[in-house]
Amino acid sequence: MSEKNTLLFGAVFLAATGAVALDHYTHTANVPAIANPAPAKRPAAGANPCAGNPCAANPCGANPCGANPCGAGYNPCAANPCGANPCGAGYNPCAANPCAASPCGANPCGAGYNPCAAAPCSANPCAAYNPCGAANPCAASPCSPCAANPCAAYNPCAAAPCAPASNPCAAANPCAAYNPCGAVNPCSAY
């Protein structure tokens, strides 16, 4: 092993390690570390803490959001939620993890399935590869509760998507598995 190469690879390794550490710190430092966090406000039984919010049963109904909490890209709250079609290439609602790093590479639904279209299931390409199993997101009632919920913590199709146990509006966002809004809390405005 030459000394020059040892120095080169040592420097690259140190730079890469530093960059990864900095990136990790930067992206985890966004979550405030509270020594004695106040107990989370729990909604009264039966009440919907997210009333009039994008997590409601029909997020694409009326536009409940004054300001768009979801940023560019996919905005279920916009007047025209399909202005920027998230289903074009990069967003695959049928994937195991629709927010996975490379949803384009593994999109079984492709161009055929568009949840934002007037007739999202006119051609249902998801039938064969339906991660919901019994409940088909392309079915006539795509928002009926999924028997097998592929969305884990956050299920926009559930009858009570904002139930305390899986409340995407909580301070610490439990929507990791399926969170179309990313780190932003869509319910913060309410």
Next chain:
Amino acid sequence: MSETTLKARPDVPGFDFDKGPAAITAVLFVVVGIAIAQAVDLHQAVLYGLGGLLGISLYHASFGFTGGWRRFSVEKRGRAMRSQLLMIGVAAAAFIPMLALGSPLGNPIVGAVAPVGTSVLVGAFMFGLGMQLGGGCGSGTLFTVGGGSARMLLTLAFFIIGAVIGTAHLPMWLELPSLPPMSVGREFGVAGGLAVTFGGLALVALMTVIVEKRAHGSLEATPKAPRAGLARLFHGPWPLVWTGLLLAGLNIATLLIAGHPWSITFGFGLWGAKIAQGIGIPVETWEFWNWAGPAKALGNSVLEDNTSVMNFGIVIGAAFAAALAGKFAPKVSVPMASLLAAAIGGLLMGYGARLAFGCNIGAFFSGIASGSVHGWLWFVLAFAGSWVGIALRPAFGLDGFRK
């Protein structure tokens, strides 16, 4: 550097390995794994471990697509290509039925199925050309960097730059004509999909056999290994066929654990985007990085990205294998023309992989194994690009069709 000799049997030669680098890379591998488990979770650490096994396997067998394709194109020897086809076939035998089940172990899985369009045509051709100039494909670049190749470090740097530029342009490319994603498993059912995939792979293998027999009269015999037993396990070279089967098994494990097949180049684009952000380029405003998946990856720690942690594992695993083989970082001086080829090749591969929905791993290996038609299109166009790349290599002082 101190060296240690290990003898497996008295009648076969042992091997020398670099004790220091082997110990350092082994400790490093474990420390990074623990750090990932602590920083993220055990799931990511397991994926990193899978990457490590992939890196060791790739290095010890020198399992590169670039060299195998070049050897077939130039020397008309198809042994390496047939190993690749066998590997894909074995993976397909598991992928296609498991994908049809949807959730074989309870967690949903999804295959590497992508649209069949203009972007794949152009991107795969660029990738094939680039891999001959760069001297390695997606996996080849990673494992040779791990092995200490300074030239491939440059290829990787430009691979990353090309991938970021690709993310800027991909939405525009996707406006061009394209067919939707097509999977033979979905179109023909599990049995039909397997039959079509096996038939296609067998046909290509048969073509390599015919070409090789016409050129040489017979198929190349597997060379006798200089070592056996433990000495061969630690030092290499590992047999191509068995390594191909091992890689297929590791890809199947990746599918079950990560929920998607093995892929490499998304990580490169992500690393580049994060670096670009760091120097003030607002990639977060680009359309690609506002799609849900990429946006999430860009907003999260790189350690939460499956592809990235597997890539880290491949590099460190290959470094460990190189130290065991006593071959880590052989030399640093490379001719300027060769460095230029590495840079151009890296750029073409990065850009091409983004357009083509993956590289030799994400599109060719995982794509065909998933039954995706885009994988086959990728293969044809990348092979054509590779042919042109081989023809261009002499312009950079590298071996082409003539030595």
